[in-house]
Amino acid sequence: xxxxxxxxxTAAVAFGQAGxxxxxxxxxxxxRGKHIYLQFCVNCHGNLAKGTDQGPDLIxxxxxxxxxxxxxxxxxLIGLPNHKRxxxxxxxxxxxxxxxxxxxxTSKNRxxxxxxxxxxxxxxxxQAYFGAKCAACHSPSxxxxxxxxxxxxxxxxxxxxxxxxxxxxxxxxxxxxVTVTPxxxxxxxxxxxxxxxxxxxxxxxxxxxxxxxxxxxLRVDVVDPYSAHNELLDEYTDADMHNVVAYLExxx
Amino acid sequence: xxxxAFIACAxxxxxxxxxxxxxxxxxxxxxxxxxxxxYTGRRYSALTKIAPHNIxxxxxxxxxxxxxxxxxxxxxxxxxxVIKGTPLVINGVLYLTAPDHVWAVDARSGREIWHYAWKxxxxxxxxxxxxxxWGGYLYFETPDCNLVSLNxxxxxxxxxxxxxxLDQFYYASAAPVVAKNHIITGVSGDDLDxxxxxxxxxxxTGDLQWRWYAHPNPGDPEAKTWPSVDAMMHGGGMTWVPSxxxxxxxxxxxxxxxPQPVIAGKARKGANLYTECIIALNPDxxxxxxxxxxxxxxxxxxxxxxxxxxxxADIGGQRRKLLAQASRNGWFFVLDRxxxxxxxxxxxVKTNWTQGVDAKGQPVPNPAKEPQLDGVLxxxxxxxxxxxxxxxxxxxxxxxxVSAARAFSVYYIYDDxxxxxxxxxxxxxxxxxxxxxxxxxxxxxxxWTHKWPANGGTRSGLLSTAGGLVFSxxxxxxxxxxxxxxxxxxxxxxLHAPVTNGPITYELDGIQYVVAAAGDTLYAFSQ
Numbered sequence: 001x002x003x004x005x006x007x008x009x010t011a012a013v014a015f016g017q018a019g020x021x022x023x024x025x026x027x028x029x030x031x032r033g034k035h036i037y038l039q040f041c042v043n044c045h046g047n048l049a050k051g052t053d054q055g056p057d058l059i060x061x062x063x064x065x066x067x068x069x070x071x072x073x074x075x076x077l078i079g080l081p082n083h084k085r086x087x088x089x090x091x092x093x094x095x096x097x098x099x100x101x102x103x104x105x106t107s108k109n110r111x112x113x114x115x116x117x118x119x120x121x122x123x124x125x126x127q128a129y130f131g132a133k134c135a136a137c138h139s140p141s142x143x144x145x146x147x148x149x150x151x152x153x154x155x156x157x158x159x160x161x162x163x164x165x166x167x168x169x170x171x172x173x174x175x176x177x178v179t180v181t182p183x184x185x186x187x188x189x190x191x192x193x194x195x196x197x198x199x200x201x202x203x204x205x206x207x208x209x210x211x212x213x214x215x216x217x218l219r220v221d222v223v224d225p226y227s228a229h230n231e232l233l234d235e236y237t238d239a240d241m242h243n244v245v246a247y248l249e250x251x252x
Numbered sequence: 253x254x255x256x257a258f259i260a261c262a263x264x265x266x267x268x269x270x271x272x273x274x275x276x277x278x279x280x281x282x283x284x285x286x287x288x289x290x291y292t293g294r295r296y297s298a299l300t301k302i303a304p305h306n307i308x309x310x311x312x313x314x315x316x317x318x319x320x321x322x323x324x325x326x327x328x329x330x331x332x333x334v335i336k337g338t339p340l341v342i343n344g345v346l347y348l349t350a351p352d353h354v355w356a357v358d359a360r361s362g363r364e365i366w367h368y369a370w371k372x373x374x375x376x377x378x379x380x381x382x383x384x385x386w387g388g389y390l391y392f393e394t395p396d397c398n399l400v401s402l403n404x405x406x407x408x409x410x411x412x413x414x415x416x417x418l419d420q421f422y423y424a425s426a427a428p429v430v431a432k433n434h435i436i437t438g439v440s441g442d443d444l445d446x447x448x449x450x451x452x453x454x455x456x457t458g459d460l461q462w463r464w465y466a467h468p469n470p471g472d473p474e475a476k477t478w479p480s481v482d483a484m485m486h487g488g489g490m491t492w493v494p495s496x497x498x499x500x501x502x503x504x505x506x507x508x509x510x511p512q513p514v515i516a517g518k519a520r521k522g523a524n525l526y527t528e529c530i531i532a533l534n535p536d537x538x539x540x541x542x543x544x545x546x547x548x549x550x551x552x553x554x555x556x557x558x559x560x561x562x563x564x565a566d567i568g569g570q571r572r573k574l575l576a577q578a579s580r581n582g583w584f585f586v587l588d589r590x591x592x593x594x595x596x597x598x599x600x601v602k603t604n605w606t607q608g609v610d611a612k613g614q615p616v617p618n619p620a621k622e623p624q625l626d627g628v629l630x631x632x633x634x635x636x637x638x639x640x641x642x643x644x645x646x647x648x649x650x651x652x653x654v655s656a657a658r659a660f661s662v663y664y665i666y667d668d669x670x671x672x673x674x675x676x677x678x679x680x681x682x683x684x685x686x687x688x689x690x691x692x693x694x695x696x697x698x699x700w701t702h703k704w705p706a707n708g709g710t711r712s713g714l715l716s717t718a719g720g721l722v723f724s725x726x727x728x729x730x731x732x733x734x735x736x737x738x739x740x741x742x743x744x745x746x747l748h749a750p751v752t753n754g755p756i757t758y759e760l761d762g763i764q765y766v767v768a769a770a771g772d773t774l775y776a777f778s779q
Binding site for chain 1: 373374375396417418419420421443444445482486514515602620624625626627628629631660662664665666667669671673674675676677678680681682683704705706707726727728730732741744746
């Protein structure tokens, strides 16, 4: 096997039999464990258990990751100099639960705990950009009046960039409109229901569902109400994006 | 490619019912014996019965709905499996997988022969890419980190071996690849900062033969692409898409995934080798032969795991052994697969994250497009310009086919700590449009594009044939056959759900079948 010498340094080395699924964190035990951690461990391993110059990262520790109720943690502490060796079985289990809680939090931190602060732009520059690129369709005293009261800044950012995906709390996006013109017959316009290379369907103004099998003689024209937004994605600088958000935030 | 001696000898002793290893190096015909059909990753079949002039008569032959059975899945299992793996076809039997499950099905009729259910202990059940076969034995990975071997004949378990650790947040999803007497297994998992690796196991016993980590040894010159040994040893680089293999060069090729922490890269300054790399390994030793890095210092989750496709062809007036990848970051690369030398580097969709390429042909990331606290607009998005669904290459047309997406999103940093861990950020939102692209390998230019009319993604792999066809799922629920040279649509079948795997083809009793999965169902078409 390659890299035997490296094995001791590498987090993933020791598997044994794959163990049972990770148990749920006991939050009450974790809270008790936190107090023990703050008393005996925090100076070297840090507030978040990510380690310091004095002690290693415990979130990345294989002993901690594989621990169940202190069963590995206890023997490890006994083997380490300058560590608390007389914790009771329950205290060890509580510390283990606290560390497991930190691990679980880390493993889920692709989700924001609080919204990012996206208000870093220049509102005046954003207003100028709006006047040049957006004012043909939108008005701060018309459709966008009070928009900043309806949406938080992150949603504002997402809404103007990606109106179809919208951002959290956004209304149902407008559907594309489609006009279908048969070789012989009148054009029919309505809200696009579904389209692929082989069929197209719509719901017309009366609410009637209509569908056609596509062929070269059937003309299909789709108009996406958000096409101007989509085309701007290639034009925005990041400064434009931040400036426009800052401007929209003034529309209270 | 010349047939290596070990394959020629082994072929003589393999009885009916077992996989003749010579099949793995032959043009695809009556079988589909490994994840990509053959070792090259081209997903190109020599079959010609179904062709542009007669594809209109292609119609449904059979349907098989995978039934996992009640209560079989165990922890984390799915009641309704999604078939993302590519089935194998060996001696008239089709083997398909979903997380914790393997089914053997009559490839002529779609009738179930046996079903194996693994009692799971957990792990992320996001998908299973398929199985590998050596002789009379089948191998597959389970989400709870086991390599399981079954008898091909009856689906009875022979043994299982741990290949990763659930406690460290690994899981397993790759299709094992059989190269000589090596069962090559990959691993998955990017919730925590753990190293990726590739393993080789003995086909008889399952014992570990070697493990290759996706990071250098401390002290290696490449270790300087990390700020510290600790960052390097926890730097990710998962190996979740199956390898390709050149028996003549005896080199195994695969891509490595994103570095860790995934989004917040401030505590891992540098290129972060060997994450985001195309890797060439010696399968007998696990020794690195060369690497090429499509995404140095990635901060966008753009795993460079897309299938490295192997073919021998003329380029620059010279016949060369080539490797091509359409990478998740939007760039198409052609390398000399003997050395890793870059020959072509070009965008196959427009991107906004690079400052050009370096002397090795590797894109240079623009630091301004790394994720920011207030967001940064990036294309492609996290899903990428391409993802795991396998591409195809036709030596008949000289075109590399890829299911490509043009997508934007905003990348945010969520944790401004000096030592971020895990992800510490993400992307949000998005506009995307999806298309089937045919890329000229000689120039890297897109020869033709078919944009699917409805926006949204597709998770369909691709298949090309000597009959002059390309098969793909669209963004709706159709399996589509196109002219491989022009991209003209020639045939389609409406399924009940979008295509979820790489379509395959095989010929039995003079009948050519095309098989694709949609959710939990396999659809077979023939004439």
